[in-house]
Amino acid sequence: MAELNIKELKKQIGDELDGLSGKLRELGERIFENPELKFEEYKAMNWLTEALEEEGFSVEREIGGLETSFIGRCPNGSEGPTVAFLCEYDALPRLGHACGHNLIATIGLGAGLALCSVMDELNGQVVVIGTPAEEGGGGKVDLVDAGIFDDVDVAMMVHPSDKTLVGRGSLGVQELEMDFYGKSAHAASRPEEGINALDAVISTFNNINALREHIKDSSRIHGVITDGGEKPNIVPDHASACFYVRAAEMTDLEELLKKVKNCAKAGALAAGAELEITEERTRYCPVEPNPVLVELFGDNLKDLGEEIEEHEGGMGSTDMGNVSQEVPAIHPYIKIAEEETPGHSTEFAEASNSDKGYSAMVTAAKALAMTGVDVLGKEENLGAIQEKFTEK
Numbered sequence: 001m002a003e004l005n006i007k008e009l010k011k012q013i014g015d016e017l018d019g020l021s022g023k024l025r026e027l028g029e030r031i032f033e034n035p036e037l038k039f040e041e042y043k044a045m046n047w048l049t050e051a052l053e054e055e056g057f058s059v060e061r062e063i064g065g066l067e068t069s070f071i072g073r074c075p076n077g078s079e080g081p082t083v084a085f086l087c088e089y090d091a092l093p094r095l096g097h098a099c100g101h102n103l104i105a106t107i108g109l110g111a112g113l114a115l116c117s118v119m120d121e122l123n124g125q126v127v128v129i130g131t132p133a134e135e136g137g138g139g140k141v142d143l144v145d146a147g148i149f150d151d152v153d154v155a156m157m158v159h160p161s162d163k164t165l166v167g168r169g170s171l172g173v174q175e176l177e178m179d180f181y182g183k184s185a186h187a188a189s190r191p192e193e194g195i196n197a198l199d200a201v202i203s204t205f206n207n208i209n210a211l212r213e214h215i216k217d218s219s220r221i222h223g224v225i226t227d228g229g230e231k232p233n234i235v236p237d238h239a240s241a242c243f244y245v246r247a248a249e250m251t252d253l254e255e256l257l258k259k260v261k262n263c264a265k266a267g268a269l270a271a272g273a274e275l276e277i278t279e280e281r282t283r284y285c286p287v288e289p290n291p292v293l294v295e296l297f298g299d300n301l302k303d304l305g306e307e308i309e310e311h312e313g314g315m316g317s318t319d320m321g322n323v324s325q326e327v328p329a330i331h332p333y334i335k336i337a338e339e340e341t342p343g344h345s346t347e348f349a350e351a352s353n354s355d356k357g358y359s360a361m362v363t364a365a366k367a368l369a370m371t372g373v374d375v376l377g378k379e380e381n382l383g384a385i386q387e388k389f390t391e392k
Contacts, residue, residue: 004377009118010300010370016114017366024106024365025358027051031102032353035091038133041068044089045130048109052128055113063129064146066139070130071148074116080124081153081382083372084327085111086320088134088157098349099135100160100336103361107158110365115372124376127152131319138282140319144326152327154293154375154385157320158364160352161333162341163309166298168333170287171220171246172253173317175280178204178264182273184237194235195272198228201239203267208243211259219256220246220314246317248286285321288392290328292385293371297330300370304363306334316343328389334364 017024031044045068049059052072059072087108088101112128119126129148133139149155180201185194208221215221223243229236245260247253261277268275298308320331337351351357374381 004121006373006377009121009373009377012118013114013369013373014366016117017110017362017369020110020113021358021362023051024110024361027109028102028106028358028361029353031089031105032097035096036089037093038090038135038137038139039066039068041089041132044105045070045132048087048089048105048130051109052112055116057116057128064143064148066132066142068130068132069139069143072112072128074112074119074126076116076119077125078119078123081376082125082127082151083115083375084127084129084149084152084155085368086140086155086157086323087128087130089130090133090135090137092135092344095344095346096349097352098344098346100348100352100357101134103160103336103352103357104157107361107364107368110362111156111368111372114365114369118373122373122376126372134319138284138319141282141284141322144322149323149326153382155323155327155329156293156297156368156371157331158368159331159333160336160357160360161343162335162337162339163333164301164306164335165311165333166301166308166330167289167291167294168311168315169248169289170321170331171218171248171315171317172250172286172321173244173246173284174253174257176243176245176257176260177240177278177280178243179238179240179276179278180268180271180273181276182235182237182239182271185235187233187235191235195237196235197239197271197273198236200267200271200273200275201225201228201241203270204241204264207263207266208260211263215256216247216252218248219252220244221256221260248315250285282319284317284319285325287318287321287329287331288324289330289332290324290385290388292381292388293328293330294332296374296381297332297367297371300367300374301363304366306363306367328385334360336360
């Protein structure tokens with residue numbers, strides 16, 4: 001194979017995505033106008049896979065046992081490393097696409113189509129993976145467990161935001177359901193015969209509030225009471241709470257979970273109640289961005305005229321973290337809204353279906369596909385990526 005002209009391949013990718021921009025916007029608008037909740041994204045999945053098949057991709061649906069998942073493979077692939085672009089397309093209850101997943105879907109699709117268009121010049125494979133249920137369902141966790149990423153060498157996606165950030169990670173998170181069981185009694189005439197399960201819940205919250213002083217700044221604990229009893233004159237024989245426990249490192253998360261559980265055990269003991277703690281099956285790991293991929297992607301963004309900002313403040317959680325624990329990955333952010341526009345808000349939903357949002361969609365897809373060229377076109381880049389991943 002003749003010596004690659006990386007700059008020319010990236011120019012071709014830019015031209016390809018300029019040509020696809022109208023089609024991608026139309027699809028992004030369609031997904032936005034038809035929001036579907038986790039594991040119910042049948043329309044979005046069908047539209048995305050149809051778009052891939054129209055461009056010659058071979059598509060397998062319902063991968064990893066998930067009905068709304070898919071993987072599309074570029075027809076021009078060959079032996080060599082595999083670059084995966086990930087799509088998310090589930091919406092939020094009541095708010096619709098207030099997290100910009102309609103754009104994440106079209107960014108991943110556009111990047112896959114664009115990189116595929118130059119694969120005759122590169123060795124390797126391009127896949128687009130549809131990952132349902134990021135909003136609490138953990139679709140990527142199921143796909144990781146099913147081995148879908150076993151043959152992937154690099155996984156990438158871009159998330160909309162109010163800032164453009166390339167190296168920000170995320171917090172790992174575990175959901176805890178706590179059920180406290182007491183004994184009902186008449187709260188006025190015979191309160192001494194009751195065991196107040198709600199008191200156990202309230203003590204648990206107080207214990208956790210005392211714990212907050214002694215946790216790392218990056219860690220988070222937040223919860224709600226999901227059952228507090230029926231009537232004030234009945235001592236509650238059952239009460240329950242739900243907590244999210246978050247941390248930036250898996251070791252910190254494990255340690256914090258033990259402490260939160262002890263807070264609940266103490267609350268139950270103080271009230272004389274029985275306690276049952278259930279860990280939700282799906283645990284989101286922290287995103288660990290691969291530093292070499294971060295640098296390559298950031299350079300491509302800058303070449304496209306995008307201004308990169310420094311991360312300040314807190315972080316959320318995503319099942320992309322589980323992917324990043326398995327293969328070298330990045331989960332950067334691109335600005336689509338005015339600064340301080342909160343995610344999961346009606347304002348962010350409006351930005352996700354705006355001219356600015358769709359312009360950022362094209363820029364993000366270009367940067368992803370160009371980073372794919374850097375990975376597949378320069379063997380030393382892939383070596384450095386894998387070395388950093390192994391070190392971590």
